[in-house]
Amino acid sequence: MDLDKTYQANLYEKDIYNLWLKNNAFKADPMSNKEHYSISMPPPNETGTLHIGHALFLTLQDILIRYHKLRGYDTLWLPGTDHAAIATNAVIEKKLTEQGINKHQIGREKFIQITKEFVGNSRETIIKQTKAMGAAADWSRLRYTLDEGLSRVVSEVFVKMYADGLIYRGNRIVNWDPKLETNVSDDEVLYQTEKTKLYTFKFGPFEISTTRPETKFADKYIVVNPKDKRYLKYKHLQTFEVEWLNGKTQATLIKDESVDPNFGTGAMTITPWHSLVDFELANKYSLDMEQVIGLDGKLLSVAKEFEGMDIIKARPKIVQKLKDKGLLISIQDDYEHSLATNSRGGGIIEPQIRLQWFIDVNKKTIDWKGQKNSFKEILQRVIREGDIKIIPKRFEKIYFNWINNLKDWCVSRQIWWGHQLPVWYKEDKIYVGLTPPEGGDWKRDQDTLDTWFSSSLWTWSTLLDPNLTTDCSLTLDEIIARSIDFKTYHPTNVLETGFDIIFFWVARMILSTTYVVKQVPFKEVFLHGLVKTETGKKMSKSDPDSIIDPLTVIEEYGADALRLSLIQGLAPGQDSKLGKTKIITNRNFCNKLWNISRYIEDKLDFNSTLRIESAADNWIIFKLNLAQKNFQKAIDKYQFSEAYQIVYHFLKDQFADWYLEVSKIEKNYSLLSYVYKQLLILIHPLAPFITEVLWQKGIKSQSTELLINQTYQEPIISSPTEENNFDIIIKLVTEIRHIKKELNLNKLTIFSEAPLILKNKETIQKLAQIKIQNESISENKISLTINQVSVDLDINDQLVSNYLLKLTQKLDKQTQLVESLNKRLQNKSYINNAPNHIVDETKQHLAEEVHNLKIIQDDIKLFSKS
RNA sequence: GGGUGAUUAGCUCAGUUGGCUAGAGCAUCUCGUUUACACCGAGAGGGUCGGGGGUUCGAGUCCCUCAUCACCCACCA
Secondary structure: OOOOOOOOHHHOHHHHHHHHHHOOOOOOOOOOOOOEEEEEOOOOEOOOOOOHHHHHHHHHHHHHHHHHHHOOOEEEEEOEEEOOHHHHHHHHHHHHHHOOOOHHHHHHHHHHHHHHHHHHHHHHHHHHHHHHOOOOOOHHHOEEOOOHHHHHHHHHHHHHHHHOOOEEEEEEEEEEEOOOOEEEOHHHEEEEEEEEEEEEEEEOOEEEEEOOHHHHHHOOEEEEOOOOHHHOOOOOOOEEEEEEOOEEEEEEEEEOOOOOOOOOOOEEEOOHHHOHHHHHHHHHOOOOOOOOEOOOOEEOHHHHHHOOOEHHHHHHHHHHHHHHOOOEEEEEEEEEEEEEEEOOOOOEOEEEEEEEEEEOOOOOOEEEOOEEEOHHHHHHHHHHOOOOEEEOOHHHHHHHHHHHOOOOEEOEEOOOOOOEOOEEEEOOEEEEOOOOOOOOOOEEOOOEEOHHHHHOOHHHHOOOOHHHHOOOOOOHHHHHHHOHHHHHHOOEEEEEEEHHHHHHHHHHHHHHHHHHHOOOOEEEEEEEOOEEOOOOOEOEOOEHHHOOOHHHHHHHHOHHHHHHHHHOOOOOOOOEEOOHHHHHHHHHHHHHHHHHHHHHHHHOOOOOOOOOOOHHHHHHHHHHHHHHHHHHHHHHOOOHHHHHHHHHHHHHHHHHHHHHHHHOOOOOHHHHHHHHHHHHHHHOOOOHHHHHHHHHHHHHHHOOOOHHHOOOOOOOOOOHHHHHHHHHHHHHHHHHHHHHHHOOOOOOEEEOOOHHHHHOHHHHHHHHOOEEEOOOOOOOEEEEEEOOEEEEEEOOHHHHHHHHHHHHHHHHHHHHHHHHHHHHHHOHHHHHHOOHHHHHHHHHHHHHHHHHHHHHHHHHHHHHHO
């Protein structure tokens, strides 16, 4: 096959991926008799480019898919992209703004057209990049959240929820983003601490503090704690005449426990229209609510001369007015508070009361395992009852905590990009359905759905047959019942994703899926952490140097090196670090495999009968079986890092360092070829490209199959005695190398009559770089015994004293060890309490160490004499 | 305010029912060009497992407590 001296990944990876595609290697087969294994790929935003987070989830899921293929499963890894409503909308609006265009100037239709064009180009990019990672995804089943079929399902579910009374329309306070002109869910709000001014004003007989004077125009309720002694003289609902921003006004006192008497003066005024807490308080006492700030972030007519002014600009002027009126008491400068922002590229959140659509999470009307439950209850039950297992387990606690605080989910958004609500209005009538009722002028709701509403259907809506979902004569239940992929692959086996979207996505998928299809969406959830820089910093767009671009790494070092680096040291749910040194180490690992192949290439032999002859043969077969077994155990438990370590040590420490070296003496090429072949299969899930390259170049000539389509074979049995013999040889050779190094010897002769040594004479001579004779030739000798096999090392006079010193040091250590073991065995509580096998092990261990001690003592005696 | 995680060799981390003298990789030091590999091989040094206390025959592992760092949730007049 004639390989280059080093592995150049970029010369091969594209061709290998195309080879897999050409052979339909990723394609799932629901008709297969094999067991089925499926994963839904978390759909990346189609506007994005591949970042290191994608690279991580692609690697982990690809390992699981390829591993299960090797285990003999029919696998489905279903890929897709997400329309990412708000995020995409924000990107387009930003682009328009750069061109000096406001979206209202071009209108909804044109806006959507522009978005579609942009998204169309962008989608190709992310798919191409996904392929560069080696993803064994079934591209024939590629889905997109705005596909016709998926969109229909989204509407169907909305209609169904409405019919079941689980979706309602109501006036509630929502998180309004004036920049993107939409409301967003609680989970999308990001709080950032900032320092601001805290103003204290006189309000009738009270002093009240605020960070937002601009919201205060309509304030006419003062709230205090009923236990607050300062205000005992006033009664609940007592009214006061108050001089305020717009002159004299009537204010009412409310006494409520929710006020903290220790904060400031213990008195505050409320602004129900623009604060969640105030809104709830106002609801409790049926208080008036008045809007002060418009949806555009500008003051309304209640602000009189400030009407139309931007709130931030108006603030100092309003403070000045209050000061002029003699109402300003103090200003505290560095008051710390949290500022709510829209995490999806939007602006500063302004709470507003709006008529919106909500999903009721508390209504107990949903059938689940024969009981009527609320969404909240089902979300809790599936975890508690073990239908879904979250790995690592500690996230279950976080999940439950989130559910306990869950409020009704606001699903309507005012952006244009997304699934429009299937809601129609005519005069004061509302109709919810896929198409408007016959007759009359029904107008469709202009709002779109929260992007997570469609994502929450992902595991099953993507498995519905597109030919059925676009057939209007079928009901949703009929489509579900007739879709073969759905029957075969749902529930999916595992959801692998980042812990940061456990609420957005994981919980909501459980919510929608249990409700519509009466199944859990997945049986297990594996959560990974964040990939951070080498120094443990978050990679962020604002600091371009901190970002590791997976595509650059792939180009320079190969996708395999990147994949290995991402799983090395990875622990479930834990952040991991990635840097250049790690990537280079793993590139070197690939190169090691490459060079093993270079050595083996002209020795490959799959025609001769497989024979296990030497001690080394038995040993390598034993180690191979062990590595395979432990590798499978590790992957089954999602211990990716552990799995890599097993492969790493088998390849380097066992196969390359020992077996390959031995094979230069004892030529058993059929077994060498067998082990090499199994080695490629073993490594393949972790490093698919290089292993397939080598398979194609080396092993393909003997078979027509692709490596990706192999399955694990039954292990070959090896002899434990022979395997143990090679362990003795390893220990012996290592010890001789050590002594040679310690004594600075270039040449060394040893003599031994042990059959094991004589039988493996050539091998040991080569490995330890020594000469072996079977007759004693010298007076000065170091005796070495490993598991009852003894050899004598011939050394000259000058080295004796040198070695004696080393021996004395060794004696100290050995004596201590024997003493501590003795002490333990003399401890009666230990003998009585410890399990028998532990005590027996200790006894055996002691016997060995005593024997070793005696050898050292004998040596010292011998050298001291001479 | 509530919660979670981390703390083991210079660095990055394993150590999964408590049990052999606590392990890797990288880095460091020494030596080395032999049927693939210097993106290599051989050998070595380096740890009172964050501090304190407890349970136990036995603790890196379990419990309590403190400290530092990171993150999440809630509140914020």
